[in-house]
Amino acid sequence: MDNSLLSLLIWLPIFAGVLVILIGNERANTARWISVAVSILVFIISLSLYTEFDSNTHLMQFEEKASWISQFNIYYHLGVDGISMPLIILTTFSTILVLVAGWEVIQTRPAHYMAAFLMMEGLIIGVFASLDAILFYVFWEASLIPMLLIIGVWGGDNRVYAAIKFFLYTFLGSVFMLVSLIYMYNKGGSFSILDMHNLSLTAAEQAWIFWAFFMAFAVKVPMFPVHTWLPDAHVQAPTGGSVILAAIMLKMGGYGFFRFSLPITPDASYQFSEVVIILSLIAIVYIGFVALVQRDMKKLIAYSSISHMGFVTLGIFALFLAYKPGAAEAALLGLEGAMVQMISHGFISAAMFLVVGVLYDRLHSREISTYGGVINSMPKFTGFAVLFAMANAGLPGTSGFVGEFMVILGAVQANIWYGVLAGSTLIVGAAYTLWMVKRVFWGAITNPKVETLSDINAREFSILAVLAVAVVAMGLYPQPVIDVMQVTIEHLLNQALTSKL
Amino acid sequence: MNNIYTFDTSTLWVALPEIFLLSAIVVVLLLDLFLIKPFKQVTYYLTQLSLLITGILAFNLIGEPKTIIFGGSFILDNMASVFKVFMAGSTMIALVYTRHYLTSHKLYRGEYFVLVLLSMLGMMVMVSGYSLLTLYMGLEVLALSLYTLIAIARERAGAVEAALKYFVLGAIASGLLLYGMSMIYGISGSINISDIAAFAANASLASREMLILNFGLVFLVIGIAFKLGAVPFHMWVPDVYQGAPTSVTMFLSTVPKIAAVAMLVRILVDGMGAMHAYWSDLFIVMALLSIALGSVVALMQTNIKRMLAYSTISHIGFIMLGFVTGVVSGYGAAVFYVLVYILMSLAAFGMIILLNKQGFEADNISDLKGLSKHSPWFALMMLVIMLSMAGVPPFIGFYSKLFILQQVISTGFVTIAVIAVVFAVISAYYYLQVVKSMYFEGSDKNITITASMDMKLILSINAVLILVVGIFPDFWMKLSISLF
Numbered sequence: 001m002d003n004s005l006l007s008l009l010i011w012l013p014i015f016a017g018v019l020v021i022l023i024g025n026e027r028a029n030t031a032r033w034i035s036v037a038v039s040i041l042v043f044i045i046s047l048s049l050y051t052e053f054d055s056n057t058h059l060m061q062f063e064e065k066a067s068w069i070s071q072f073n074i075y076y077h078l079g080v081d082g083i084s085m086p087l088i089i090l091t092t093f094s095t096i097l098v099l100v101a102g103w104e105v106i107q108t109r110p111a112h113y114m115a116a117f118l119m120m121e122g123l124i125i126g127v128f129a130s131l132d133a134i135l136f137y138v139f140w141e142a143s144l145i146p147m148l149l150i151i152g153v154w155g156g157d158n159r160v161y162a163a164i165k166f167f168l169y170t171f172l173g174s175v176f177m178l179v180s181l182i183y184m185y186n187k188g189g190s191f192s193i194l195d196m197h198n199l200s201l202t203a204a205e206q207a208w209i210f211w212a213f214f215m216a217f218a219v220k221v222p223m224f225p226v227h228t229w230l231p232d233a234h235v236q237a238p239t240g241g242s243v244i245l246a247a248i249m250l251k252m253g254g255y256g257f258f259r260f261s262l263p264i265t266p267d268a269s270y271q272f273s274e275v276v277i278i279l280s281l282i283a284i285v286y287i288g289f290v291a292l293v294q295r296d297m298k299k300l301i302a303y304s305s306i307s308h309m310g311f312v313t314l315g316i317f318a319l320f321l322a323y324k325p326g327a328a329e330a331a332l333l334g335l336e337g338a339m340v341q342m343i344s345h346g347f348i349s350a351a352m353f354l355v356v357g358v359l360y361d362r363l364h365s366r367e368i369s370t371y372g373g374v375i376n377s378m379p380k381f382t383g384f385a386v387l388f389a390m391a392n393a394g395l396p397g398t399s400g401f402v403g404e405f406m407v408i409l410g411a412v413q414a415n416i417w418y419g420v421l422a423g424s425t426l427i428v429g430a431a432y433t434l435w436m437v438k439r440v441f442w443g444a445i446t447n448p449k450v451e452t453l454s455d456i457n458a459r460e461f462s463i464l465a466v467l468a469v470a471v472v473a474m475g476l477y478p479q480p481v482i483d484v485m486q487v488t489i490e491h492l493l494n495q496a497l498t499s500k501l
Numbered sequence: 502m503n504n505i506y507t508f509d510t511s512t513l514w515v516a517l518p519e520i521f522l523l524s525a526i527v528v529v530l531l532l533d534l535f536l537i538k539p540f541k542q543v544t545y546y547l548t549q550l551s552l553l554i555t556g557i558l559a560f561n562l563i564g565e566p567k568t569i570i571f572g573g574s575f576i577l578d579n580m581a582s583v584f585k586v587f588m589a590g591s592t593m594i595a596l597v598y599t600r601h602y603l604t605s606h607k608l609y610r611g612e613y614f615v616l617v618l619l620s621m622l623g624m625m626v627m628v629s630g631y632s633l634l635t636l637y638m639g640l641e642v643l644a645l646s647l648y649t650l651i652a653i654a655r656e657r658a659g660a661v662e663a664a665l666k667y668f669v670l671g672a673i674a675s676g677l678l679l680y681g682m683s684m685i686y687g688i689s690g691s692i693n694i695s696d697i698a699a700f701a702a703n704a705s706l707a708s709r710e711m712l713i714l715n716f717g718l719v720f721l722v723i724g725i726a727f728k729l730g731a732v733p734f735h736m737w738v739p740d741v742y743q744g745a746p747t748s749v750t751m752f753l754s755t756v757p758k759i760a761a762v763a764m765l766v767r768i769l770v771d772g773m774g775a776m777h778a779y780w781s782d783l784f785i786v787m788a789l790l791s792i793a794l795g796s797v798v799a800l801m802q803t804n805i806k807r808m809l810a811y812s813t814i815s816h817i818g819f820i821m822l823g824f825v826t827g828v829v830s831g832y833g834a835a836v837f838y839v840l841v842y843i844l845m846s847l848a849a850f851g852m853i854i855l856l857n858k859q860g861f862e863a864d865n866i867s868d869l870k871g872l873s874k875h876s877p878w879f880a881l882m883m884l885v886i887m888l889s890m891a892g893v894p895p896f897i898g899f900y901s902k903l904f905i906l907q908q909v910i911s912t913g914f915v916t917i918a919v920i921a922v923v924f925a926v927i928s929a930y931y932y933l934q935v936v937k938s939m940y941f942e943g944s945d946k947n948i949t950i951t952a953s954m955d956m957k958l959i960l961s962i963n964a965v966l967i968l969v970v971g972i973f974p975d976f977w978m979k980l981s982i983s984l985f
Binding site: 021069070071072137138141142144145148149152153159160163164167168171172176179182183185186 | 873877884888893894895899900903904906907910911915918919922923925926929930933936937940941942974975978979982
C-alpha cells in the first residue's frame with residue numbers, strides 16, 4: 001500500500017470518475033454520493049502523505065518507478081517532496097469542497113459534472129507527482145480536457161469563447177515546453193526530471209529552455225501580459241470550475257517554476273530574473289488597479305488572483321537578488337513565501353469564488369450593483385464573506401498575510417523598491433476587496449430581491465466553515481506547512497544558485 | 502540471389518497473400534453476378550473473409566528473411582508483411598462502416614466490394630514492389646479502382662466531379678512519376694530498386710549521372726507527393742474528400758496512405774537513399790507547407806469531410822518530417838505516425854458515417870450539434886478522436902507527434918519542430934470546433950443513431966484503441982522502427 005500510495009491517489013479518482021459516468025445522470029443522487037465519498041476517501045488517503053512524510057530530506061518520497069515507453073526511456077515515475085506534497089493535499093481538499101458545492105446547484109448532467117471533477121483531481125495529482133517529464137506533460141495536458149468541458153458545458157453565456165480561449169492559450173504555452181523537454185532528452189538521454197536537474201546546459205541553451213518553460217508556466221500562473229484568458233475563464237466557468245482553476249490549476253504554473261525553471265536553468269533564471277520580477281510587479285500593482293474598477297464580482301476576484309499570484313513569481317525570482325553569500329535567509333524567505341502564498345491563495349480564492357457562487361445561485365447575477373445590504377438578509381453568510389475578504393486583503397492573522405509578508409521581506413532584501421511596490425498591494429488589495437464588500441454586503445438594501453434572500457443552508461455553511469478554519473489556521477500557525485517544505489526549499493535554493501556553466 | 506533473374510515456382514509462396522487475394526477477387530466477382538437479391542449480403546461476408554485470410558497469410562510471413570523474387574521485382578520483408586496485415590485489418594474495419602453507409606444510401610452493389618479488393622491488391626503490390634515497374638503497376642491498379650469507387654454514386658454530381666478531378670490529376674501525377682522513372686532507368690540502366698541504389702551510391706557528386714539522377718528524382722518526389730496529397734500537390738484532396746461518398750473518402754484517406762508511404766520507402770529510402778540530402782530538402786519545404794496550409798485553411802471549413810481533408814494534409818506534413826531526418830528511427834516514427842493516423846482517420850469517418858441516416862449525409866460540423874445529449878457515448882468517442890488528432894495527450898495522436906518531434910529535434914531541426922508545434926496548436930482550434938458543436942451547443946433536431954450493432958461495436962473499439970494504445974504505445978513504436 002505504501003509503495004503505491006501515489007498511484008492510488010491518481011487512479012482512484014479517475015476510475016471513480018468512469019464509474020460515475022456509467023452510473024449516469026438518471027441516478028444523479030447515487031452519482032453524487034459516490035463522488036463525494038470517493039473525494040473524501042482520497043483526501044483521507046492523501047493525509048497519510050503528510051503523516052508519513054519525512055521532512056528531513058529533500059529526496060523524493062513515496063517513489064514508484066516502472067518502465068512505460070522503453071523506446072524513449074520514459075518511466076512511470078512518481079514521487080513527492082516538500083514542494084509537491086502540500087499541493088497534492090490542497091488538490092484533494094479543494095475537490096471535496098467543489099463536489100459538495102455542486103450538489104444541488106448543478107442540475108444539468110450532474111453525474112458528468114461530478115465525474116469531470118474527479119478525473120481532473122486524479123490528473124492534477126498526477127501533475128504534481130510525476131518525476132518523468134513526459135508523464136508530467138501527459139497529465140499536464142490531459143487536465144485541460146475536463147476543464148475545457150466544465151467551462152464549455154456548465155459555464156455562463158459566453159462559455160464557448162472562454163473555454164476555447166482557455167484551452168488554446170494553455171496548449172500554446174505548453175508545446176514549447178514539450179520541445180525543450182525533447183531537446184533535453186536528446187542531449188541527456190533521459191526524460192527523468194531529476195536527471196534534467198543535473199544536465200549541464202550552455203548559457204544559450206538555458207536561455208531558450210528558460211523562455212520555453214516560461215511560456216508554459218507564465219500562461220498557467222498567469223502572469224502579465226498572458227493573463228487575459230483567466231478573467232474570461234473564471235467569469236464563464238461554473239463556481240466549481242472557478243474554484244479548481246484558481247485554487248489548483250494556477251498553482252501548476254508556480255509549481256513548474258519550482259520544479260523545472262529554477263533547477264534546470266539556474267543561470268538563465270538568474271539572468272532573466274529582473275524581467276520576471278518586473279512582470280510580477282506589474283501584475284501585483286497594475287492588475288490590482290484593474291481589479292478595482294470591475295463591476296463583476298467574479299472578474300474582480302479573477303484579477304485579484306492574478307495580482308496575488310504575482311507574489312508567487314516575485315518570491316521565486318527575487319531570490320537571486322536577495323541572496324547574499326552567507327546570508328541565505330532572505331532568499332529562502334522569498335521562496336517559502338511563494339509556496340505559502342500558493343497554498344493560502346488556494347484557500348482564499350476558493351472561498352471567494354464559493355462566496356460569489358452562493359450569491360449567484362440565489363439571484364443569478366454576478367454584478368456588484370445587483371446587491372447591497374446583503375448582511376440584512378444573510379448575516380451568517382456575510383460573516384464568512386467578510387472574513388475571506390479580509391484574508392484576501394492580507395489581514396494579519398489570516399493566511400493571506402503570511403505568504404505576502406514573507407515575499408515582501410524577501411523582495412525588500414533584493415531591492416527596496418521591489419518591496420515598496422509589492423507592499424502597495426496591501427493598500428490596493430484592501431481597496432478593491434473592501435470596496436466590493438461595502439457595496440455588496442453593507443449599506444442599505446437597494447434591490448428588493450436582496451430582502452428575500454435566504455441565509456446559507458447547512459451544506460454551504462459547512463463548506464465555508466471548513467475554509468474559514470483553514471484560512472485562520474494557516475494565518476495563525478503556518479509553521480507545519482513551512483516545516484514540511486523547509487529542507488526541500490533549501491535544496492532548491494542551492495540548485496538555483498549553483499551555476500551549470 | 503544468383504537466380505534472381507529466373508522464374509522459380511518454388512518461390513511463389515512469397516507472394517501467397519497476393520495470389521490468394523487475386524483468386525478471391527475472381528470468385529467474389531463471379532459469385533456476385535449469380536446472387537439473387539436476398540443473398541446479396543454474401544458478397545460482403547465473402548469480402549471480409551478474403552481480407553481476413555489475406556491478412557492471416559501475410560501475418561504468417563512476418564519474420565521470414567528478406568526475399569526478392571520475380572527477377573528482382575518483388576520483395577518480401579517484414580515491412581511488407583506488417584503493412585499488408587495492417588492494410589487488411591483497416592480495410593476490414595472500413596468495410597464494416599462502409600456497409601452501413603451503402604445500405605443507408607442505397608448504394609449497396611457487389612462491384613463496390615470487388616473494387617475495394619482490387620485496390621487492396623494494388624496496394625499490396627505497391628508495398629512489395631521492388632522495381633519501378635511493379636510499383637507503378639500496383640499504383641495504377643489502386644488508382645483505377647479508386648476512380649471507379651468514387652464515381653459509384655453516379656447520380657450525384659459531386660461524386661462524378663470528384664472522380665473526374667481525381668482521375669485527371671492522378672493521371673498527371675502518374676505521368677510525372679513515369680517520366681521520373683524513365684529518367685532513372687535511362688541513366689542507371691535498370692528498373693530494379695537494388696540496382697538503382699547501387700548506381701546512386703556510386704555516382705560521383707558533380708557528374709552527368711548525378712545531374713540526370715537528380716532530374717529524375719524531382720519527378721519521382723512530385724509523383725509521390727501527389728499521391729500523398731502534400732502541398733503544393735494537394736489541390737485534389739479537399740474536393741475529392743468532399744465529393745466522394747463518405748465511405749469511399751474514408752477508404753481513400755486511410756489505407757492507401759500506407760501504400761503510398763511504402764512506395765516512398767521503396768523508391769526514396771531504399772532506392773535513392775544515397776541521395777537523401779537532395780530529396781530531404783524538398784521534403785522539408787513540402788512538409789512545412791503541408792502542416793501550415795493544412796492547419797490554417799481547415800480553420801474556415803464547415804464541412805467535416807473537407808476539414809478532415811485539410812487535417813490529412815497537415816498529418817502528411819508530419820509524416821514527411823519523419824523522412825527528413827534520414828535515420829532509421831525517424832523512418833520508424835513516420836511509419837508509426839501513418840498507422841496512428843489511419844486508426845484515427847478510420848474512427849473519425851466512422852463517426853460521420855454513424856450519424857448518416859437514410860439518404861442524409863451528416864457531413865457538416867453543425868450536424869453534430871447536441872450529440873453529447875443524445876448519445877453521450879459516441880460524443881465521448883468523437884471527443885477522443887478529435888483531441889487525439891489535435892495531438893493532446895493521453896491519446897495516441899500525441900505520441901505519434903512526440904515521436905516525430907523527438908526525431909526531428911535529435912537530427913538538429915529544432916526550428917522545424919517549433920514551427921510544427923505552433924501549427925499543431927492552430928489546428929487544435931478546428932478540432933475544438935467539433936467538440937464545441939457536440940458539447941457546448943444544444944440542437945433543435947433529434948439525433949438518432951440507426952446503425953447496426955456490429956458497426957457500433959467496432960467503432961467503439963476503434964475509438965477506445967486510440968486511448969488504450971495511447972497509454973501503452975511502446976510495442977507499436979518498437980514495431981515501427983523494427984521494420985527498417
